[in-house]
Amino acid sequence: MFESLDISLLLGLVLVLIGTGIFGGILAGLLGVGGGIVIVPVLYNTLPYFGVGDDIRMHIAVGTSLATIILTSISSARSHYKKGSIDVDLLKRWGPFIFLGVLGGTALASVANAAVLTGVFAVLALVVAANMAFRPADVHISNQLPRSPLKEAIAVFIGWFSAMMGIGGGTFTVPILTLFNYPIRLAVGTASAIGLIIAVPGTIGFLISGFSVPDLPPGNIGYVNILGFLIIVPMTMLFAPVGVHIAHSINTNALKKAFAFFLFLTSVRMFYSLLS
Numbered sequence: 723m724f725e726s727l728d729i730s731l732l733l734g735l736v737l738v739l740i741g742t743g744i745f746g747g748i749l750a751g752l753l754g755v756g757g758g759i760v761i762v763p764v765l766y767n768t769l770p771y772f773g774v775g776d777d778i779r780m781h782i783a784v785g786t787s788l789a790t791i792i793l794t795s796i797s798s799a800r801s802h803y804k805k806g807s808i809d810v811d812l813l814k815r816w817g818p819f820i821f822l823g824v825l826g827g828t829a830l831a832s833v834a835n836a837a838v839l840t841g842v843f844a845v846l847a848l849v850v851a852a853n854m855a856f857r858p859a860d861v862h863i864s865n866q867l868p869r870s871p872l873k874e875a876i877a878v879f880i881g882w883f884s885a886m887m888g889i890g891g892g893t894f895t896v897p898i899l900t901l902f903n904y905p906i907r908l909a910v911g912t913a914s915a916i917g918l919i920i921a922v923p924g925t926i927g928f929l930i931s932g933f934s935v936p937d938l939p940p941g942n943i944g945y946v947n948i949l950g951f952l953i954i955v956p957m958t959m960l961f962a963p964v965g966v967h968i969a970h971s972i973n974t975n976a977l978k979k980a981f982a983f984f985l986f987l988t989s990v991r992m993f994y995s996l997l998s
Contacts, residue, residue, distance in 0.1 A: 735768055739950055743957025746790070749984065751798045751914070751965020752977070757958050758889035759984060761787040762843065763991045765950060774939050778932075780836040784888030785928030785945030786954075788921045791890045794958040795917035801966040807911030813919075816877040820891070820919050823881025828927030831886045837996065843887045844992035846894075851985035853897050862903040880916070885924040890917030896981065906977060910969055 742764045746757025765783035774782065802808050831839060867873050880894045887893070892913035899909035925946065932938065932945030941948045969977060 735771065736953060738764065738768060739953040740957055743790075743954035744961050746954065747794060747797075747958035747961030748965040748968070751801060751962040751967070752910075752969045752980065757794050757954075758787040758791055758887065759847070759893060759988050761790060761950075761954060762888045763988050763995075765947070766840070766995065767991070769939070769947075772939050775937060777836055778935060778938070778945070780839045781831070781928070781932060781945045782939070782942065782947055784831065784839060784886070785925065785932060786947045786950045787888035788885070788924040788928060789946045789951050790954045790958060791888075791917050791921035792925060793955050794962055795890055795914055795921060797959045798914040798962040798966060799911075799918060801963045802911030802914050805911070805966070805970060807907050807970075808915050809908055809912045812912055813915055815873075816880075816916070817919055819874045819877035820881035820916060821923060823878035823883075824885045824920050824923045825881075825927070826878075827882035827885030828924050828931070830882075832927065832931030834886075839886060840992055840996045842883065844989050844996060846883060846887065847985045847992070848989035850893055850897050851982045851989060853901075853982075854985070855979065855982035857901075863901055865903045867899075867902050867904075881920055884920045885927070888924075889920075890914070891920045892917065893985065907969065910977070 742761055743757075746760045749757055749760060762783045765786055766780055769779040769782060770776075799808065868876070876898060880891055880898070884891045884894060890913070892910065895913035895916050896906065896909045899912070900906050929944035929946055933943070935945070938944075939947065
């Protein structure tokens with residue numbers, strides 16, 4: 723497959739992946755989203771140029787995104803931890819339930835068709851973007867997280883749908899925590915660590931579930947594309963601390979608007995791909 727590609731097309735893909743890694747890394751540090759909100763749609767739209775079928779390209783995009791989030795989350799979480807913006811107690815309480823959600827979401831994604839994964843990504847991204855863009859900053863449903871079992875159910879939800887979307891968890895963690903009057907910088911920092919809990923089992927699941935799938939592109943191990951991983955990861959790790967620095971330098975309102983803006987663009991792109 724790669725042998726028959728035009729060299730200019732291959733170079734263009736490499737440049738796109740480099741740019742994706744840079745942008746995704748900054749977003750990982752800035753918004754705690756692990757970069758997946760950028761990586762998934764970019765891979766989804768570039769994989770067809772390599773002859774990847776519509777029935778597996780979303781799975782590859784999600785699996786590869788989760789793999790890149792492992793190292794990106796480590797880099798981002800370390801930077802946030804040094805700034806004291808990670809709630810370790812919340813991680814201990816939510817971690818096991820997020821993990822269970824990831825297992826369920828990964829199992830479902832492995833048997834779902836591409837349209838289902840694309841639809842899930844588009845709908846949930848749009849809902850979260852609308853919440854962050856239009857919810858007044860001083861409006862909260864409570865000043866603390868709900869009691870059990872709703873608190874644990876929220877954690878399962880975050881893990882389940884983050885795994886299906888190939889994102890690091892910040893897409894849900896940040897708006898949910900701020901809905902309960904959680905400081906946004908602490909929410910972003912904690913979300914970066916949650917990304918690691920999501921990405922490790924999610925990646926393993928996509929590696930295993932796609933291992934015997936026919937017609938995978940060269941360089942794939944299961945649903946994880948090694949070329950994309952090798953290009954994107956160094957860029958995301960290098961630029962995640964830049965995002966962390968920005969997150970601690972701009973006002974809270976701008977941070978929310980940036981989060982909503984990128985989610986909205988991603989949702990529109992995925993809706994367009996699904997409908998066309």
